[in-house]
Amino acid sequence: MERSGRDIGSSSGRGKATGSRQRVLAIVLVALAVPYGIFSLVQWHASNVEKREASAYTNFVKAMVQAESISDPLQRCLQYPELPGSHWNAETTRSYCELRTHKTMRLAEIDALLKQGRAAEVDRTFQQYLDTQLHEAGHPGLFDIAFENAGFDKSSSDTRRIIDAWKQQSPDSAFALGASGVQYVDAAQEARGRDWSRNLGEQQVIDMRRQLVLAKQDLDRSVALLPSLTAVYKSMIYLGALAGAQDYLENAAAMGMRADPYNFSIRLEMMNLAQPRWGGQFGGVETQRARDQADAQHNPLLRILAQYPNLYRATCNCGYSAEQTHQLVLQASDGNVTSYKLVDLADMMFDADPKLAVQLYAQALRFDPTHADALQWRSRLLINMHDTQAAIDVIEAAARHHPEDNAVANRLANIYRHAGRIREAEDTYLAVLKRDPDEQYAMSQLGDLYNHEAHQPDKAEALADVLIERHPDDPHGYIVRVCNQMDHDLPGVYDTIHYFIDHFGLQPEWKDQVAEMRAYLAKHPEPPRT
Secondary structure: OHHHHHHHHHHHHHHHHHHHHHHHHHHHHHHHHHHHHHHHHHHHHHHHHHHHHHHHHHHHHHHHHHHHOOOOHHHHHHOOOOOOOOOOOHHHHHHHHHHHHOOOOOHHHHHHHHHOOOHHHHHHHHHHHHHHHHHOOOOOOHHHHHHHHOOOOOOOHHHHHHHHHHHHHOOOOHHHHHHHHHHHHHHHHHHHOOOOHHHOOHHHHHHHHHHHHHHHHHHHHHHHHOOOOHHHHHHHHHHHHHHOOHHHHHHHHHHHHHHOOOOHHHHHHHHHHOOHHHOOHHHOHHHHHHHHHHHOOOOOOHHHHHOHHHHHHHOOOOOOOHHHHHHHHHHHOOOOOOHHHHHHHHHHHOOOOHHHHHHHHHHHHHHOOOOHHHHHHHHHHHHHOOOHHHHHHHHHHHHHHOOOOHHHHHHHHHHHHHOOOHHHHHHHHHHHHHHOOOOHHHHHHHHHHHHOOOOOHHHHHHHHHHHHHHOOOOHHHHHHHHHHHHHHOOOOHHHHHHHHHHHHOOOHHHHHHHHHHHHHHHHOOOOOOO
8 A cells, every 4th residue: 555655646746747847848839839920920911911902003003094094184083093002182182183184275276376466365365264263263273284284384496486476476465474484494494404503514504594584584574564473483483593582582482472372383382492402491391381281271282282391201312221212102102292293203113113103103194194204114014014905005095095196106106116016116106207207206216116126227227317317416316327237237337336426425315325336346346447
């Protein structure tokens, strides 16, 4: 019995030890399982997020293609899908859709009327736009967008010719004078260039100031005749900034605010100049943001401006990491954004997040359906991500809706080419040239197509000859010619290379072409000249 008792006692001790070991083992297993479980949960959550994002993108593209098929401009804009996960204000979106889809008089129509001596009709039309903007509810910015749609803010010889004809027929027209002043401001910007002031050459400054003098004369006279001419005040404000004329800048803003205190274009210029790089005018960006948020009840478009400080942070080239930049772009696009700022954001995401870039380009095209770069890069990214059908569908829709727009047709041809549909690309370029035989972009792209994918060097050579004959100071004809000559080691190749390098070699936009030509010279040494 005693032995038995000892045996029993020994057995009980082993049981306690075994239980302790089991408890320890259980604790260890739990300790190991918890982080593994957390890791698995994180993986599961990340996988679900990725699936949701992929589904949201797929649904966005499907809805985008459907919206692009709508022919009515306003309905197309309103039916467009929102950016997944964003928080755009519906009232502001609708207001911006209405602003961007207003049908107003274009430069070609103005030119045609002026050629018939009907300047008074042009004046009456712009007066109607202004009266509607100022006195009818639901039309904020109509007159201002009419000035933009007419292209008065673009510096070109053709625009200047048309505006001068208008001024000649209506010398006391506030609208003609305003259009002239706005165009001179853009000409001043072109003369100045985009570099920092410290890097400007003396001639750049002289040319800029010459244009600003002309601009000031016409702008001042236009608002003296018609102080409610809201479309010109943003140019007057910017004129003051370019000229370093603080009093003029502040006075122009004050006059604009008296004319229309909730005007989108004037407040946009004030927000731009509120940035630190312009000295924080008008109280700085946060002051302007607060004003725009408060005044959005009077003009829904002002909510767009309240988003601008986020846009400035996202696009400032401040040395952020790729992840930081990505987050800033998401933050900047979370609220309503203008079409051209959406293009800027999309460009930043082109390589880093192609799907987000497609969505941002699409939103830009929602409000500006003929933006040539956005059309091309959206479809190109779609093709790169193996969605060729969607890429073709959306750009073909744009071409159908805007059949006379050469820039849209040219981008359609480019996308056909990128998709390997060479015959359709050729036919599209040829259709542009049938409509406009001197369209330089179509000629140069078609020449490049003949040099490469289409393998028709004789046609490339003929196009190069036409381009050079008609536009001897433009590099594109020489590029088409030298590509053909280098590909086939043709006579005259060295002369073309030297001419191109001598005349265009210092221009940074042609550095890749110059590098190819120098590589050819290195591989094919020029024979001694006799």
